[in-house]
Amino acid sequence: MSEPLPDYRDQSPAVAARFAKIKERPVVLEIDRLGRQFPGEHGPVVALHDISFKVHRREFVCVIGPSGCGKSTLIRIIAGLDEPTSGRMLVDGKETSGPCPERGMVFQGYTLFPWLTVKKNVMFGLKMQGMDGGQADREARQWIDLVGLTRFADTYPAQLSGGMKQRTAIARALAANPRVLLMDEPFGALDAQTRAQMQSHLLEIWRNVDVTILFITHDLDEAIFLADRILVLKAHPGEVQEVIEVPVPRPRNLSQLNSPEFLATRRRLEELIHPRVDAHAHEHLPIIRLTQVGDDVE
Amino acid sequence: MSRPRWFSVRQELTPKRSRFLGVLAFMLPLALWSLFSYIPWLWHPMVKVTAPGDVDWMRAGLLINRHDFDKEVATAQLAHTHAPVGFRANPIYFPAPHAVIRSLYTAFTTAPVLKGDLWLHQSLWMSIQTIFWGFTISSVVGIPLGILCGSFIAISRLTEPFVDFVRYMPAPAFGALMVAIFGIQLEPKIAIIVIGTFFQQVLVVANTVRKVDCALIEAAQTLGSKRRQLVLRVIVPASLPDLYNDTRILLGWAWTYLIVAEVVGVSSGISFFINQQAKYRNFDNVYAAIIIIGILGLTIDQILAFVGHRLFPWKNPRPSRIRAFLGKLFGLRPASAEKPVQLLPQ
Numbered sequence: 001m002s003e004p005l006p007d008y009r010d011q012s013p014a015v016a017a018r019f020a021k022i023k024e025r026p027v028v029l030e031i032d033r034l035g036r037q038f039p040g041e042h043g044p045v046v047a048l049h050d051i052s053f054k055v056h057r058r059e060f061v062c063v064i065g066p067s068g069c070g071k072s073t074l075i076r077i078i079a080g081l082d083e084p085t086s087g088r089m090l091v092d093g094k095e096t097s098g099p100c101p102e103r104g105m106v107f108q109g110y111t112l113f114p115w116l117t118v119k120k121n122v123m124f125g126l127k128m129q130g131m132d133g134g135q136a137d138r139e140a141r142q143w144i145d146l147v148g149l150t151r152f153a154d155t156y157p158a159q160l161s162g163g164m165k166q167r168t169a170i171a172r173a174l175a176a177n178p179r180v181l182l183m184d185e186p187f188g189a190l191d192a193q194t195r196a197q198m199q200s201h202l203l204e205i206w207r208n209v210d211v212t213i214l215f216i217t218h219d220l221d222e223a224i225f226l227a228d229r230i231l232v233l234k235a236h237p238g239e240v241q242e243v244i245e246v247p248v249p250r251p252r253n254l255s256q257l258n259s260p261e262f263l264a265t266r267r268r269l270e271e272l273i274h275p276r277v278d279a280h281a282h283e284h285l286p287i288i289r290l291t292q293v294g295d296d297v298e
Numbered sequence: 299m300s301r302p303r304w305f306s307v308r309q310e311l312t313p314k315r316s317r318f319l320g321v322l323a324f325m326l327p328l329a330l331w332s333l334f335s336y337i338p339w340l341w342h343p344m345v346k347v348t349a350p351g352d353v354d355w356m357r358a359g360l361l362i363n364r365h366d367f368d369k370e371v372a373t374a375q376l377a378h379t380h381a382p383v384g385f386r387a388n389p390i391y392f393p394a395p396h397a398v399i400r401s402l403y404t405a406f407t408t409a410p411v412l413k414g415d416l417w418l419h420q421s422l423w424m425s426i427q428t429i430f431w432g433f434t435i436s437s438v439v440g441i442p443l444g445i446l447c448g449s450f451i452a453i454s455r456l457t458e459p460f461v462d463f464v465r466y467m468p469a470p471a472f473g474a475l476m477v478a479i480f481g482i483q484l485e486p487k488i489a490i491i492v493i494g495t496f497f498q499q500v501l502v503v504a505n506t507v508r509k510v511d512c513a514l515i516e517a518a519q520t521l522g523s524k525r526r527q528l529v530l531r532v533i534v535p536a537s538l539p540d541l542y543n544d545t546r547i548l549l550g551w552a553w554t555y556l557i558v559a560e561v562v563g564v565s566s567g568i569s570f571f572i573n574q575q576a577k578y579r580n581f582d583n584v585y586a587a588i589i590i591i592g593i594l595g596l597t598i599d600q601i602l603a604f605v606g607h608r609l610f611p612w613k614n615p616r617p618s619r620i621r622a623f624l625g626k627l628f629g630l631r632p633a634s635a636e637k638p639v640q641l642l643p644q
Contacts, residue, residue, distance in 0.1 A: 081516050099519035111517040115535045115612050124531075125521035156612040176521050 008264040011247045019245055022056050022228060027093070028212045029055040029078070029180050034087035036073055036238075046237035047073045051087070053231055053240060055180065055212055060203075062215045062227035066273050070238030071216045075184050078214065079105045091179055101125055104178030108185045110165040112157040118168050119144060119153040125176030143171040146205060163194040167201070174209060183215045187222070196254065199225055203252060220269045224262055225252055232272045241272055328395060335394035342386035351380035361387060393582040401582035402589065411578060418571055418587065422594075425556055425567035428484055432491025432559070433552045437545065440496045444503025448537075449529050454504060461497050469494035469555055473562040482563035490562055494555035495548055502544050510536045539610040546602050553595055 011019065034051040037044040047070040055061050063071050076082040078089060080099035088095050091102055104125075112121050119140050126136035144153050147167040157165055166186055173181055187195045199222060206213055217223050223230050227246050234241040247261040256262050302312065311319070334341050345367040350356035353370050367384060374381035388394075393401075405418050416424070447454040469490050476486035476493075510533050518532045560569040568587055575583040 079516075079520050081519065099516075099522075101520070101522035103520065105517070105520040107513060107517060109513055111511075111513045113514060113518075113532070113536070115538070115610070124518070128518075128522040128524075128527060128531075158612060172521070182520075 005264040005267060006260050008244065008247060008261070008268040010261075010264075011245065012249060012261075015247050015249050018250070019228070022059055025057040025059070027054045028057045028059075028091065029214065030090040030093075031078070032088050032090065034074075034077065034084050034089065036070070036077060036082070037085045048077075048084075049237035049239050051233075051238070051240055053243065055214060058206075058210060058212055060206060060213045060215065060226055060228045061231060062217055062223040062229075063231045063233060064217055064220065064223045064269065064273070065233030065238070065241075066235050067218065069233040069235040071218075071233060072184055074233075074238070075105075075182050075214065075216050078180075079103055079182050081105075101129065101176040102179045104173035104176055104181050106166070106169050106173050106181065106183045106186045108188045110157070110162075110169055110189075112165055112168055112172070114157050117154045117156055118149055118160070121157065121168055122171045122175050124172060129176070140171075140175060143175045144168075146174075146208070147171045147201075161194075162190050163198055166190065166198060170202070170205065174205070174211065178211065180212045180214055183213065185216055185218065188217075188219075195222075200254070202226065207251075220266055220273070221257065223269070224248060224265050225254075225257070230265075230269070232269065234272075244268065332395055335388065335392070338386045342388055344387045344389055345384040346387040347382055347384040349383040351382040353382050356382050361390060390579055391581045393585060397582040398585040398589070401580075401586040405575075405583045405586040405590075408575075408580070408583060411574070415574060416566070416571065418583075418590075421566070421568050421571040422590065424484070425560065425569075426594075428487045428491060428559060428567060429549075429552055429556055431484075432488045432555075433495060433549060435488065436492045436495040436499055436552075440499035441503050441541065441545075444500045445507050445529070445534060445537075447500060447504035448507025448510075449533050458501065458504065461500050464493075465497040465501065470558040470562075473558075477563045484566070486563050487556075487559040487566070490559035491552055491555045494559075495552050498551065499544075499548055502548065503541060506540045506544055507533060507537045509540070539606070539613045542602075542606050542609065546599055546606075549598065549602075550595065553591070 031051055031053050034048060035046070036048040037046050039045075051074065053061075063074065065071050073082060077084050080097060080103065083097070089097065096102075113124065116124065119137070122140040122143050123136045126139055127133075131139070141150075141153065144150060147170055149164060149167055149171070152160065152164065157168065160168065169186070170181075187198050190198060202213075203226065215223075215226060217226075224246055225248075230244040230246060232241045232244065233239065244265060246265055248256055248259065248265065249261075302309070304311075304315070343364055344361050345364050347356050347360040347362065347367070348358055350358060350360075351374060353374065356362075356370070364386065367382065371381045408418070410416060443457065447457055472490060472493050473486070476489040480486040480489055514536055515528055515532055518528055523531060556567070557569045560567040561573075565573065568591060572584050572587050575581075575587065
């Protein structure tokens, strides 16, 4: 019998000190009573209701929640690709709306420009800001080196693997020098192995770059592995259910996946996201037995 | 491993088989044509008279209905006069392959019958000019307008209902009007091609532009692209290969409008040549001219495909057969077989 898990709120002194330090940093992104309604057949459907949170500079925040909780709507609103129906959003204390390079975005579907090489993709945002070709070229090379694609600078996206495409997309978003990097399930389309490598890689990049990350995922382990804080949403309507300060110390590595703090956090997330499985007992599928008696697999 | 099957749903053929079928696509109609031309008991509904016998209205070289010929032979036999002699032949509008192939050359050397008529090469040149100007004028206006329609819903709402309305008016219906406006030379013909192409072009281009992945536009917005940049730096380059292919297809339509355009005003060009030759019953020249149009169209299309391949290295449009052929000829690697770059271990 293994020893019982600690409480997910218990923090070691080192972790507690780290959180204290984070809270001293200025707030980069503030979401203030944000709401979003969609018109529906039977009156408006509330996708997001009264969402408020703050993200400090160089903090890594994950947003997690059951499907349909409005995670993607939330990040699209923050990126300026969707309009909120109420509430406001502040970046560095200034109210803002609409798409802007200060809020960079990495999409699940890569969205690289297929007609541009890796380097030209990374240069895109710099060119949009009016930087001249030579300087944009030099800066782009730095970002490409940072994500480890030096050899592929002149390759078209179609020739890259999924992981490399997403690294290019991260370099492209970072090159525009965003205050907040928004990531909408960026590793969702990758296979498990590539995904784990990309997570470590992302932490590595984050450690070396002055950027604040808001990361959406539905993978509990991914959220715990990456985040300082996890924002747990609930569905119908989408609301903040709990904000968890992840007690797993940094730097993170894969061996922490079985540490007591990690497992404690994971259990709490499971409670929040999959509450009381037996409540759904009536949803059992009406399965008819189609095999012979005695021919059991279990 | 078992031999691959010829017919399996959506499975690639071996290159050898695919080449073979490509050749067969032309050989099969040619073989059928040859069968009906060279085997005397297949079809051949006419008789070419070699000796008229005692039938006073017949001449040597006359081509008449086999039924009528047989009746004359029967009459002659009953009357114990000399029966006419002849061999079975096809109607004049169905020349044999060798005659048409010969006339591919002789059509160019046949002098015009009437003063003022044109040689084949002159007619062809006129047609090419008409097509070129008609299509260029249409594209210069139609493609940018189509791009704007595909990018801005307001422009689409403003333009497309009217374009849709005019699109249903057959271009030849404007023939008389165009002659009244532009006179009788090349201008009204060019105008007909513009009318026939332009309205389709706007709609086709707008539809292609609308297919640009919305996620690319959103990605560009988060990177700081403004309206003008979204159109010029994202929408246009993203849809360019498809626009190029649309243009290739529309050019084919322009050739169709050429034939009706050329009978407007003073008839001219290749279709006038065809009509004149048909009048003189030089049907082998008619076939030659039609085949030349086909060859010309296919050649231009293949050149455009070849150029397109170079223009959009990141995307292969419809593969060019000429490129594949040249590649085989000079031992170049076909583009489609290019190996993707070795992927980095993650």
